[in-house]
Amino acid sequence: MVQAPRDRLIRFATSLSVLAAFSTLSFPVVLPFMLGSTALVLAILSKGGSERFTPKGKRAAMIAAVTIAVNAALFIASVFYFFKILRDPALQEQFSALLYKTYGITYEEFMNRYSVIFTGRP
Amino acid sequence: MAAFKSIKRLKADARASLLGNLITPVISVLLYLATTAVLTELIANFRTGSVLLSLLLSVIVFLVVNICAKMLRIGLCCIFLRLQLRKGARISDLFYGFRNSSDTAVKISTHLALLELLCMMPLFIALSVLSAKGISGHRGVLLFLFAAGSCASFFFRIYYALSPYLFLDFPGLSARSLLSGGAKMIRGHRIRLFRLYLSFLPLHMLTIISMGVAGLWVSSYSQAAEAAFYRDLIMKIRAKDKR
Structure with a gap:
């Protein structure tokens, strides 16, 4: 048809x-x-x-x-929480634990990787 | 004299002309956008030591690229006008300006490209001076010059919006008559055309959030609406002349 x-x-x-x-x-x-x-x-x-x-x-x-x-x-909401995590050390710790559990990297390592991508330097 | 169609009616006419014929316009718009994007890449950042040389290169490439883009736009107008007249269109119609009365098409395209160049000249001068002196920054000034140039070229786009359609309807006329005829025809209807363009703003927002994918259909829709606007205007003018 x-x-x-x-x-x-x-x-x-x-x-x-x-x-x-x-x-x-x-x-x-x-x-x-x-x-x-x-x-x-x-x-x-x-x-x-x-x-x-x-x-x-x-x-x-x-x-x-x-x-x-x-x-x-x-x-x-993601953008809001991203900036909230950047400013709040307690949330940073929670986020770091979650990251380590899921991907095996800490918050500092994660941020270092992103800063390399965006700025070209660690 | 009968009233001109409302913007809602023009958009409905545009949708009706596209219904069942979406593939050809969408592929043509894709080809047009891809070609102009590749050509535009040529303009991006001529970095030479000399201000004059970078300016000269930018201007020459901008002109050549814009003339080609305007020639392709005539082809796009041809496709959407044919769809509006229910005559059926082919993708090869995109190159109508290159094949039929190409000398007139080149003259019209050159005129429009020169006007656009005039609008963007302050930005080119600023970019050439800054790149030749190795100065980075001044983003505010560059953004202002870009916005001002874009607004001015948008004004000229409205002013000469109907000239490509007139070229398709009256291929025997000279470029000068087509340009002045188009400008004369749009007089008194510029705000209506501006409002028609403005009515597509929410759909252009969808194009942005879809990273350009929805743009293929949105551009087809807006081009079809522009063709419907021209058809409505020319039919009313012809009816008036007959009387």
Whole structure:
């Protein structure tokens, strides 16, 4: 059966938005932003000559918008905690213990690696 | 005289023209962006000991690159205008300016590129002086010059936005007539076109957060809306002339 262009576009937008929602769990922020934004734009384009969304198009747009909002909140929270850790020695210790448990490096080693990446010197 | 279409209606027309035809415009926009990005890399940072030499090289490369980019933009306009007229478009239409009446296309592109160069000249002079003297910093001044130059070139972009479309509709006319005709046609509608561009700002924010991926569709959508704007304007003008 040949699908109408609008249905194909809505299906593609829905697939992308669902993928974006699931990728929040595996690759938060970057992948959901990419897939979610593209899904939202495609959902908007699926309106065609009409000024309103179709119910399926609206669902795709809603999933994409919620995914983007959740990941934006995650991103803002991460940046907030990053600066909080930089300033708070107690949090630094907690973070260092967590880092050592997960990756086998301490906070100082972690920061040294990052300073090498960004400044080119330890 | 019938009222001009609202921005919402123009955007709906743009979406309608893209529905079922998204592949060609998206690939064309990708090709256009990739080509201009590669060409723009050529401009980045000419560092010679002489101020004059770095300035001269920057200006020459900027001009050549911009003329090529403007020629490709004529091709993009061709694709979106054909979609607007439901005539079907091909990716090879991107090179329309290089194949058809290319002397006129080069003249129009050169005029537009020179205007853009004029807007960016203060930035080039500052960059050349700073790089030749080995001075780093002055980011505030450079940012201000870049912002001012971009605003001025955006003004010229609106002023001559319709000239490429006129070139496609009236290929026999001279470059001078097309440029002045485009400027005359947009008079009284510049704010409307500015508002149309501005209405795409939220979608351009999505382009930024998607690291450019969504930009392929957003650029196609905004170009299609610009073509719908031109079509609406030219149809009203023709209807007025008939009467």
